[in-house]
Amino acid sequence: MTHMTITVERTPRTLELPDGAIEVIELGVLLPFARKPVDLNEVGGYGQQKVFIIETREMSPAEFDGFAATLLKSRDWLKGKGGGAYGGYLCIEISAPGRPYLYINPEGSDYARYVARLG
Template identity: 65%
Template sequence: MTIMTITIERTPRTLTVGGNAIQVEELDLRVPFARKPADLSEVGGSGSYRVFVTETREMSAIEFDAFAAQLLLSREWLSGKGGYAEDGRLCVEISAPGRPILLVDPSGSDYGRYVARIG
């Protein structure tokens, strides 16, 4: 088995969103987001957006697989997060051992409304 390591430069930033200052990490890459993908096979999309990570959620491989299989399922921990800022998306970064990195922008909802994949 080959293990791939992805290194992404991150820059701490303060964004003003809706009159509130929030701390984010801007990723040094632009990615396409899929709108309302049902599962990981539908993640791709078009366009190219900057990514502002508002939080990182570590999962086990089993938790990740369950999440990625039902991206439209309601999840309380996504509720009210995400949105659009500058020319990028406010995202929850999701990682698990041996899995791609997912960037989820629920845009105020509680499911994976916009999802990108790295790896």
């Protein structure tokens, strides 16, 4: 099996929002987001959006698999986060060894309302 490494530029930015300025990391690629996907099989979506990472959550492979299989499940750590700004989505980045990166924009909800994947 051949493995490939993809490097994506990550640029620190300060975004001025109505509630004040926030520090984010902007991904150097645009990603397609799926709206209300049940699981990773439905992630891919349409269009291309900027991704602004507002926080990163690291998971074990087992935690990631459980999360990815139940994207519509309510989770306290997503509640009130996300949204849109500057032509992109304010996202929580999810990472786990051996798994794709996920970018979650709960749009203020407590579940993964908009999801993109990288890898």
